Amino acid sequence: MTALRIGNRPVGRDAPPFVIAEMSGNHNQSLDRALALVDAAADAGAHALKLQTYTPDTMTLDLDEGEFHIGDPASLWAGTSLYRLYGEAHTPWEWHEPIFRRARERGLEVFSTPFDASSVDFLESLGVPAYKIASFENVDLPLIRRVAATGKPLIISTGMASLAELQECVEAARSAGCRDLILLKCTSTYPASPANTHLRTIPHMRELFGCEIGLSDHTPGVGAAVAAVALGASVVEKHFTLSRAEGGVDASFSLEPDELKALVAETERAWQALGQVHYGPTPDERKSLVFRRSLYVVRDMAAGESFSEANVRAIRPGLGLAPRHLERVLNSVARGPLKRGQALDWHHLQERDQ
Structure with a gap:
């Protein structure tokens, strides 16, 4: 403290x-x-x-010559003496x-x-x-x-x-x-x-x-x-x-x-x-995480249908899988039927048969 x-x-x-x-x-x-x-x-x-x-007398002498005169034309107080300046101020x-x-x-x-x-x-x-x-x-x-x-x-x-x-x-x-x-x-x-x-x-x-x-x-x-x-x-x-x-x-x-x-x-x-050194969302920012992009089904899909760029996209809001998982999703098939607008989760995915 x-x-x-x-x-x-x-x-x-x-x-x-x-x-x-x-x-x-x-x-x-x-x-x-x-x-x-x-x-x-x-x-x-x-x-x-x-x-x-x-007071003027505690600051300088009552003289208006030489170094006691403010002669610098660039000074705000040019043309007066130190003594008069301190008297005014x-x-x-x-x-x-x-x-x-x-x-x-x-x-x-x-x-x-x-x-x-x-x-x-x-x-x-x-x-x-x-x-x-x-x-x-x-x-x-x-x-x-x-x-x-x-x-x-x-x-x-x-x-x-x-x-x-x-x-x-x-x-x-x-x-x-x-x-x-x-x-x-x-x-x-x-x-x-x-x-x-x-x-x-x-x-x-x-x-x-x-x-x-x-x-x-x-x-x-x-x-x-x-x-x-x-x-x-x-x-x-x-x-x-x-x-x-x-x-x-x-x-x-x-x-x-x-x-x-x-x-x-x-x-x-x-x-x-x-503040302080801080990374990640602040408490006030947490409610804004929903506005991140995430993976959503953008076209109705049947069970067993392969995921592709035609039926999965990274869009807002942020309730689905993070976009960094897109490659893994594209190598999977739908475990069951999926509706357009479904936020993808891991339980929706099934490995593609080899």
Whole structure:
């Protein structure tokens, strides 16, 4: 049975995929919108809501020059500074408690991504059931150790990390007390392309690190998430918004409510479809065996008459001898008279006199 739990939810390959709706900055600096996102995530059937806990000052310096300015024209956030971006995207700390309260009232597990020790302390005061480390922080070993020391389940996105960096990250978490570890395959581009997602890494990562593996997905739609579940992912995290058309720092690569609902449904269907190694009819298929072909008399026959391709055929339904016995039947004669439409059985056959 699944031993790992986040709050009241089991997480593992013998449980439905654990779907995390990532609010991030899609509240657009409105608490009312943040609470509406909580309700929409619950209505869509998500299992957890995740925030990010930081301030601009815990993330960077208030500079708009050099490396502190986002100058890449391909970036969603080109033309602003890191400080302004984090100011626009952050969730005010005084909002956490009402957001957490609403999420719990709606049956969602709720937790966050801390970015420094002060945010860990703050989240501990709110009684979070788990923590998430962002891809950009998976090389921040002191932060990982600080979070792992809480003893709570730890989810780490692996975006950009080399195998050596992942090994360091996992060792840091486990050595600091993390017992329940989940690694998320992640591509840290926004949005990410399916071609750069490399989902075949999921079973390899599970084998290497011996822990639960999931997907933090920035691709459009739900296809990558469904495929990840087929490859063994037990957790799926997706950014979530009320409406992409209304904008926001993460809106362009976020799911809308109907899409989140589809994600929950389709990933659970994929998980259900995995089943186990199985051959032969399932219990539900047994009633369909009648629709196989079998050997029937297709013309009235007299006793002693030889069977031939003119009076025996393989047709539906499947109540007669299997078609593989046709050669033996053709080397036999009828033991007694047979009517057209008679399903052949062994007692109808008599060896031909030599």
